[in-house]
Amino acid sequence: MNLSVIIKFVIDLLAVLLLALGIKGLSKVKSARDANRLAAFAMSLSVVGLLSYYLGTSGIAIQSWIWIIIGSIIGSLFGAILAKKVPMTSMPETVALFNGCGGMSSLLVALGVAIFPISNSVENLDFFKSLINEVSISVSIFVGAITFTGSIVAMAKLQGWLSTPGWTQSKVRHFVNIVFAVASLIAFFDLINGNTSSIWLLVIVSSLLGIGVTLPIGGADMPVVISLLNSYSGIAAAAAGFVVDSQLLIVAGAMVGAAGLILTQVMCKGMNRSLVSVLFGGSLSAQSTASSGSGEYTNITSCSVEECALTLEAANKVIIVPGYGLAVAQAQHTLREVTKKLEQNGIEVVYAIHPVAGRMPGHMNVLLAEADVPYEQLKEMDVVNPDFPATDVVLVLGANDVVNPQAKNDSSSPLYGMPVLDVQEARTVFVIKRGMSAGYSGIKNDLFDLPNTSMVFGDAKKVLNDLIGELKDLGVGEK
Amino acid sequence: MSFISLLWVLLLGSLLGLELIGKVPPTLHTPLMSGANAISGITMLAALTLIVKAEGNVPLLIIGSVSLGFALFNVVGGFFVTDRMLAMFSRKPSNKK
Numbered sequence: 001m002n003l004s005v006i007i008k009f010v011i012d013l014l015a016v017l018l019l020a021l022g023i024k025g026l027s028k029v030k031s032a033r034d035a036n037r038l039a040a041f042a043m044s045l046s047v048v049g050l051l052s053y054y055l056g057t058s059g060i061a062i063q064s065w066i067w068i069i070i071g072s073i074i075g076s077l078f079g080a081i082l083a084k085k086v087p088m089t090s091m092p093e094t095v096a097l098f099n100g101c102g103g104m105s106s107l108l109v110a111l112g113v114a115i116f117p118i119s120n121s122v123e124n125l126d127f128f129k130s131l132i133n134e135v136s137i138s139v140s141i142f143v144g145a146i147t148f149t150g151s152i153v154a155m156a157k158l159q160g161w162l163s164t165p166g167w168t169q170s171k172v173r174h175f176v177n178i179v180f181a182v183a184s185l186i187a188f189f190d191l192i193n194g195n196t197s198s199i200w201l202l203v204i205v206s207s208l209l210g211i212g213v214t215l216p217i218g219g220a221d222m223p224v225v226i227s228l229l230n231s232y233s234g235i236a237a238a239a240a241g242f243v244v245d246s247q248l249l250i251v252a253g254a255m256v257g258a259a260g261l262i263l264t265q266v267m268c269k270g271m272n273r274s275l276v277s278v279l280f281g282g283s284l285s286a287q288s289t290a291s292s293g294s295g296e297y298t299n300i301t302s303c304s305v306e307e308c309a310l311t312l313e314a315a316n317k318v319i320i321v322p323g324y325g326l327a328v329a330q331a332q333h334t335l336r337e338v339t340k341k342l343e344q345n346g347i348e349v350v351y352a353i354h355p356v357a358g359r360m361p362g363h364m365n366v367l368l369a370e371a372d373v374p375y376e377q378l379k380e381m382d383v384v385n386p387d388f389p390a391t392d393v394v395l396v397l398g399a400n401d402v403v404n405p406q407a408k409n410d411s412s413s414p415l416y417g418m419p420v421l422d423v424q425e426a427r428t429v430f431v432i433k434r435g436m437s438a439g440y441s442g443i444k445n446d447l448f449d450l451p452n453t454s455m456v457f458g459d460a461k462k463v464l465n466d467l468i469g470e471l472k473d474l475g476v477g478e479k
Numbered sequence: 480m481s482f483i484s485l486l487w488v489l490l491l492g493s494l495l496g497l498e499l500i501g502k503v504p505p506t507l508h509t510p511l512m513s514g515a516n517a518i519s520g521i522t523m524l525a526a527l528t529l530i531v532k533a534e535g536n537v538p539l540l541i542i543g544s545v546s547l548g549f550a551l552f553n554v555v556g557g558f559f560v561t562d563r564m565l566a567m568f569s570r571k572p573s574n575k576k
Contacts, residue, residue, distance in 0.1 A: 019518060020495055026514045026561075027503045033565040036514050040558040043521065050524050054531045064530045067540045071526070071547030078548075079556030083563065094560055095513045102520045102553035108546035109525040116539040132482050227512050233519040234496075238489060240525040250485060251492035252521040258496025259515050266503055355505050362509040369567035380505060 004056025011049030012248045018042035019252055023259055029375075046248055088327070088367060096155040096226050099233050103147025106236035107203070110140035113243050114199050131192065136242035138188045141199065142206045143236040149210030150229050154222060157214075164218050173216050174280070180209040213279070221278045223356065224267050228275075231260025267356075273418070297436065297444070303454040305463060308430050309470035315392035317348045319384065321421055322364045323357050325398015325433065329460035332371035335397065338464050338471070339373075345476045351377050352384040352421050354402035381421055388425035396423060396431040396447075398460050404445045429453040432463045510564045517557025523550035 019042045025035025054060050060068075079098070086094045114137045156162040183205040190198035217225050234256030241249030268275050312318065320339065326332060339349045351373060357364045365378060379387075388394070396403055399421075407420040423429050429452055436448075447453055456463055503511055530543035 020499060023496070023499045023511075023515060023518070026511045027500050027507060029504060029506060032507060032510060033562065036510070036558060036561045036565055039514060039518055040554075043518065043523075043554055043558075046521070046524060047527065050527055058531070060531050061535065063535060063540065064533060067530050067533075067544040068527065068547065071530075071544035072551050075548035075551030076555040079552040079554070080559055082552075083556040083559035086560070088564075091509060091513075091560070091564065094556075095509070095516055098513070098553045098557045098560070099516045099519070101549040102516065102522060105520065105522045105526060105546045105550035105553065108542055108549065109522060109529055112529050112539050112542040112546065115542075116533075116536055129482075223508075227508075230512055230516045230519065233516065237519050237522045237525075238492070240522045242485060244525045244528045245485075246524055246528065247485065247488045249521055249524055250488045251495075252518055254489050254492030255496035255499065256515045256519040256521075258493045259500050260512070262497060262500045263503065263508065263512060263515070266500075267508060353505070362506050365506040366509060366564050366567055378506075 002057060004053050007056070008049050008053035011045060011052075015042045015046040015049065015248060016251050018045070020255065023255060049248075087330075088370060090159070091363065091366070092223060092226060093155045093158040096151045096158065096229070099226065099230050100148045100151030100155070102233040103144045103151065103229075103236050105144075106140050106233070106240040107144030107148060109240045110137045110144065110243050111199070111203070113137060114141075114196065132242070134192045136239050137199075138191055138202060140236055140239035140243055141202055142184060142188070143232050143239060145203055145206035146210035146213070147229050147232045147236055149207045150214040150232070151226070153211050153214040154226055154229065157218065158222055162215075164216065173212065177209060177212045180205050180212055184209060217278065221273065224264055224273070224275070224278050227260060227264040227267055228279075231257050231264060234258075234260055297449055299449045299451070300436070301451070301454045303430075303456060305456060305458075305466040306470050307454070308456055309467055309474060309476075311428055311430070312342060312347075312393055312395075312467075313345070313471070313474050313476050315342075315347055317387075317391045318342060318350075318393045318395065319387065319391050319423075319426065320349065320351045321357075321394060321396045321399045321403055321423060322351060322353070322368065323397060323399025323402065324363075325400075326460055327358055327363065327367050327398070329398065331397070331459075331461035331464050332367050332373075334461050334464040334468070336368075336371040336373055338467050341468065341471050341476050349377065350379050350384065350387070352381065352423075353378050354381050354399070354421055355419075357399055357402050381419060385422050388422045391426040392428065394423045394426040394429045396429060396433075397464075398432070400433075400445055401443065403447055404443065405450075406443065406446050409446070423447065424450055424452065427452065430456055432456045432458065432460055434459055510561050513557055513564065514561045517554050517561060520550045520553035520557060523547055523554060526550050 018038055022035045022039030022042060025031040025038065051060070082094065153162065184202060187198045187202035187205060191202060214225060234253045238250045238253030238257060241253055264275065268278065320335065326335065342349050351368060353364050368378060403421050403423045405420065405424050407416055407418045410416060424447055429447065431448060431453060433455060435457065448455060526543050526547035530540060530547065533539040533543060
């Protein structure tokens, strides 16, 4: 056995071990950051292992080096720049974009091997081997294409570049997607039969299927879809591993695929939705226009920042409910200033974090952590819900659907069954909002009509700044 | 590697992935997703293999190079963005005291 073969074997083994430890560590707050670096290290190690293996065996041509360097520099540079520049608010879109590119990579590898069979796949082509080869190429292309187009659509929808077209909410879309799926299956068998040209049919139809499946999904379901697509990109990587005969690729891909599936399941549970209803139920917003979207607000109380400050000053316990609006307004630091003042006055302040507040689970935690909010003040929904009746003031900042009591009371509502924060149980609720527009789901929020709810209209950052001024005038936080 | 042993690898890898994540605090959903996403860029190894084995076939070299670019975009960007998110959590313990 060649020495470089042994070295590669050892490095691969080590890389798998470190990747597994990395994924494990990422699921605990304390170890997460180190675990991420460990995984990054394991990835670079695997590259070193592969390159040294080829150097020691077949050697690497100058021409290959040139293309390796070009590809690596361009890809890494764009990745690093985007990762540094992108605002924290658009994290979900960014993850979707990265994910799509991973899928694209697997797709291209399989395509390359299919069009120009590389040396190790043309040798000893017995029937069984070539069958495996073609099946793994097809799977890699199929899953890779779905991951790519699905992720790009998800990104475009989150960015607001794409809306949900009406036809995608009717039954037609199931028919269209079934046609795409059947066509991919035909292309798949045609490919195995030796008709290489049907590979393009497979690329096109599976790309369309990725679009067709993702386009109808909207609202709070988007994070689940991204997580699922993330799992797909792992499967695509594993399939590419079969194509180029790499165990490391298969293990790593399978790990990500399986871990992604678990994470998807965890997220679904947090929203009380099943994966099936996320994928095939259509978006919440479109259903709502049919059922309860027509409701008008009848009893809106609007109040000034001054009144809000007066009420806050007299409170003993305040719960803050942050949402996407807070992220958009970039008001987390201003919010922190307000709560600091309240705390200095001996008022108990807690942040209630709904599992899907923002556009992605954990979105609010990241945002508030950026503003140095102590970790212990962030309370999860199940922990904080019993506290609302004993709370004087609830401040809803840019959250909407996650505080809609319809989810509990109105069985005809599309939100019905989704766990929500019971803010209406508190003595007073202030909702800071730019206008009366509906939340992401497009559904009327019954909370706004309740007698103990007051609306403070304005941009979250501006309102909070005014609030700081008012609190100062009242002498809050200046002992 | 025989196909059968590769299937074993696939099976064991999947089981490992299922076992690794038991309970994840909601705080870590996004970073975990983005970290796992970066790892799925491991296809960069397949792209590298393609380039090395291209033997002067220019179209194949280009396909490999583009594929490598996409994969590294995923890997580098993914790890950096995850680190950026996690950096916000790790700052806290020092501020607490």
